[in-house]
Amino acid sequence: MNALRTPLDILRQTYGYDAFRGQQGAVIDAAMAGRDALVLMPTGAGKSVCYQIPMIARPGVGIVISPLIALMQDQVDALREQGVAADFLNSSLPPEHQRAVLERLREQRTQLLYIAPERLLQPRTLEELSTCRIALIAIDEAHCVSQWGHDFRQDYLGLGILAEHFPGVPRMALTATADERTREEIVERLHLDDPARFVASFDRPNIRYRVTPKLDPRRQIEHFLLSHDGEAGIIYCMSRKKVEATAEWLTTTGRTALPYHAGLPAEMRSAHQKRFLRDEGVIMVATIAFGMGIDKPDVRFVVHLDLPKSIESYYQETGRAGRDGLPAETLLLFGLQDVVRLRQMVDESESDETRKQEERRKLDALLGWCEITRCRRRALLSYFGEQPDADCGNCDICLEPPETFDATVAAQKLLSCVFRTGQRFGAAHVIDVLRGSDTDKISQHGHNQLSTFGIGGELDVKGWRSVLRQLLVQGYVEADASRFGALVLTPRARPLLRGDEKLVLRRDAFAPKGTKSARSRAGGIDRNIPEEDRSLWDALRECRRQLASAAGVPPYVIFHDSTLLEMLRQRPGSRTELLGLTGVGQAKLERFGDAFLEVILTGQAPVPDGDEDPGDP
Numbered sequence: 001m002n003a004l005r006t007p008l009d010i011l012r013q014t015y016g017y018d019a020f021r022g023q024q025g026a027v028i029d030a031a032m033a034g035r036d037a038l039v040l041m042p043t044g045a046g047k048s049v050c051y052q053i054p055m056i057a058r059p060g061v062g063i064v065i066s067p068l069i070a071l072m073q074d075q076v077d078a079l080r081e082q083g084v085a086a087d088f089l090n091s092s093l094p095p096e097h098q099r100a101v102l103e104r105l106r107e108q109r110t111q112l113l114y115i116a117p118e119r120l121l122q123p124r125t126l127e128e129l130s131t132c133r134i135a136l137i138a139i140d141e142a143h144c145v146s147q148w149g150h151d152f153r154q155d156y157l158g159l160g161i162l163a164e165h166f167p168g169v170p171r172m173a174l175t176a177t178a179d180e181r182t183r184e185e186i187v188e189r190l191h192l193d194d195p196a197r198f199v200a201s202f203d204r205p206n207i208r209y210r211v212t213p214k215l216d217p218r219r220q221i222e223h224f225l226l227s228h229d230g231e232a233g234i235i236y237c238m239s240r241k242k243v244e245a246t247a248e249w250l251t252t253t254g255r256t257a258l259p260y261h262a263g264l265p266a267e268m269r270s271a272h273q274k275r276f277l278r279d280e281g282v283i284m285v286a287t288i289a290f291g292m293g294i295d296k297p298d299v300r301f302v303v304h305l306d307l308p309k310s311i312e313s314y315y316q317e318t319g320r321a322g323r324d325g326l327p328a329e330t331l332l333l334f335g336l337q338d339v340v341r342l343r344q345m346v347d348e349s350e351s352d353e354t355r356k357q358e359e360r361r362k363l364d365a366l367l368g369w370c371e372i373t374r375c376r377r378r379a380l381l382s383y384f385g386e387q388p389d390a391d392c393g394n395c396d397i398c399l400e401p402p403e404t405f406d407a408t409v410a411a412q413k414l415l416s417c418v419f420r421t422g423q424r425f426g427a428a429h430v431i432d433v434l435r436g437s438d439t440d441k442i443s444q445h446g447h448n449q450l451s452t453f454g455i456g457g458e459l460d461v462k463g464w465r466s467v468l469r470q471l472l473v474q475g476y477v478e479a480d481a482s483r484f485g486a487l488v489l490t491p492r493a494r495p496l497l498r499g500d501e502k503l504v505l506r507r508d509a510f511a512p513k514g515t516k517s518a519r520s521r522a523g524g525i526d527r528n529i530p531e532e533d534r535s536l537w538d539a540l541r542e543c544r545r546q547l548a549s550a551a552g553v554p555p556y557v558i559f560h561d562s563t564l565l566e567m568l569r570q571r572p573g574s575r576t577e578l579l580g581l582t583g584v585g586q587a588k589l590e591r592f593g594d595a596f597l598e599v600i601l602t603g604q605a606p607v608p609d610g611d612e613d614p615g616d617p
Contacts, residue, residue: 035196041174051140084111146186164191225255309359
């Protein structure tokens, strides 16, 4: 049923783009030639085009395997708006709808079929698909097959049988995040046959990375959100309780904030996810149960209120911002308690020792990255094997270089205090001894008689916690999980205590800061629209909102913000000129072109059906 069009024809006519980006063309060429492929591209780099276009161009139906049941409807809706015959098949569909999908499949009226791995692996599904001509099988979020990855899914382990059930059908494994070990495991477990390998740059230059000590989280969030009023964003928390409390607090500040975690009823999670995707300016407060596969292009910020478990997790979660290529910002708050808690979680997990060692390695890499004093983006890309030539100029360290100081003496004082208190106490007590505090616990243990009592008056509590956090990260001291976080010296502490080495640490800034220019650069799209264009910009967005509401799809499915910006700047006056804009394909031109041309001509959004025209008497 697939028309004989070249991939470039499909890109232009269906997607509205003139040229492939990066490695997209090479990936598509491999699929068109019938080769298996392993594709690593960052979120927002256009992975979906890599498999959708060859599925449209090659004879037969394309199968997209995805763990994201809750998002399949939106992905299929977006394809249908572009004129592609797409369906999805999962447990959320009632039986009669499932039968209708299978009927369209048998009659070759479907070009792309989205399906969950557990449904695909059912014998009756495999039997049904074996009667079809398959153009290509795409395994999205392929890192889920790796038991060493950050998001292992048991259902993915069975996908290796696809090579046996569909011999000769090319398979494409795609992910945004996988280190070398995970890549090899993907190839092995999926039985990819000598796959072409494509590893795009992990750089997302439009995203600004910020990492700062966690001091007063709500005040810090309030300060951060000043630059993101009315914008969509995600705030990640470690616990369900914290998710709900944060969402409730944000709501009291006048913002639209919704909680999302695995403990909420499925209907509520689905409703909140739908609101986040379809409404504008919604903040989703969530555990990591939320986010994989989110296609919303206009997420302008991602905040982590707690440390993630690895750089891979952090990179994937922050990658949900700025998928449209427009400016976006991230903020990671972390503190001493986060470091202790995450290390305890690893030590107390039921994993075998080999797995624990790998988790410790990944956590240590993340903690080290949080504490660096050089360009944050260069260090992030280096973790994934890239070596940029220059600093980025768009991270917290480039914009506001941290102050450092010779912390040798301070560290010696703290380590000596840990030793002299018997390596039996946690951070709070050790710092109280250092600062000479008069507490019952200090008197009870006679620690006011120690030589280290009161020798740390040069720093306040926040300052000592900062020093201790950095000593923990650098391995001079550990928190013993079996003894309620008691601080214990490591062998690395000896040369520092003996004075055989110097130690330089960063001096944390204990109040939110940022120049006016830095804040304006991080600001959203709306505040960068010239005043004389604001009325037309609002009219274009309102037109998009009305069309999306009528079609029952999120606004970005109609057109991305980047396409509206082109309309604003170029003011097309005809269908031909409109078709020349990025993101305007033939199907969308036919359905929506006239409405937007009318807005550009009149400078006003259409009056919604049922509303009285304010110009009428």
